Amino acid sequence: MMSPMEEEMLLLPSFAFPECFPDDAAAPGSGGEQKKAGRQRQRRKASAGDGDDAAAKKRKLNDEQAQFLEMSFRKERKLETPRKVQLAAELGLDTKQVAMWFQNRRARYKSKLIEEEFSKLRAAHDSVVVHNCHLEAELHKLKERLAETEEEKSKIMAAAATAGGGGSSPSSSSFSTVTDHAAMVDQFEMGDAEANFAYMSDYTYNNYLMDLAARGYLGCVYDQFS
DNA sequence: TCTAATCTCATCACGTTCTACGTGATGAGCGCATTAGA
Structure with missing residues (x-):
């Protein structure tokens, strides 16, 4: 017999489908943990070497650039190389920056979609639970x-x-x-x-x-x- | 078949607005990422 909390946990996608939630891959003792630690070491090492460049590395795009990229993203999720070069030239950015912006945008768009989908499923699930309660009450009567x-x-x-x-x-x-x-x-x-x-x-x-x-x-x- | 370019994913680090969030940037890819062109 499961407790209500255990039943609730079973309803969570991260519990039912752990493979879809890679955060768990970084659990202690897993390969994800080692990978994470390795990356942290490398990053610290890299940032220790070039303190002055660190600020220059992160260049915040201005509103105009961001809006233009956003418009482009709405038209096409992925950029062909010529288009990327053209965009970079028009905005005065590196092609790498444009590529990176699109990569980040795709990733964040995807996670937003997943979140929305999860909310919808959650709402649907809740309404089914309520309906089930009503049916059970009716059956009881x-x-x-x-x-x-x-x-x-x-x-x-x-x-x-x-x-x-x-x-x-x-x-x-x-x-x-x-x-x-x-x-x-x-x-x-x-x-x-x-x-x-x-x-x-x-x-x-x-x-x-x-x-x-x-x-x-x-x-x-x-x-x-x- | 090889290789360079590119992708996704997880993560970091910084700047901005209230200690979390948004976002630019980085590195790995482990049954060793995939894809396109030479």
Whole structure:
């Protein structure tokens, strides 16, 4: 038996599909951890060597450049080399910078899409859970009603059996004629429909009705169901 | 088939706005990335 928290965890994509969430690859003891450490060492080594160049390395694009690149990205997700060179020339950037901008833009666009998709799936999942709750509540109510009806039916059947002097089946008991139905209505102060419902749920009584029909005793009782 | 160019991915580092976030830049690729051209 899982706790609610464990059930919740199972619903998380990172738990269900760990291969889709490579962050976990950097867990202690994994190859990802070693790779990460190696990269950090290299980067520190590189940045220690050229302190003055560090600031020059990171060149923030101005608004115009960023807007132009954004427009280009909307038109085409990937750039052919000539177009890249042209863009770089127009914006006064290195082609490498333009290439890098597009690489970063693609990566961030992709992760945004994944995030949006996740939100949609999450919302859909939540609504299904709510709907399921409603259905379960409805089922519970119906079961209760069924139990009540069954109980009432058995009471009625018992009382009818006593009043009619015994007999186990409708065809051989007090319910063998249409007048017995009227008696039932009187005795239990039921409306016709209610009395009929008590029998209608009984498969045996359906057979009994068929029997009545066959013998031409089709009165108000049968009319209610036809 | 080889190789240079390019890609994706994970990550770092810096600048900007409130200690997190956006973004430019870097390096690896391990069943050794893929792709296109010589």
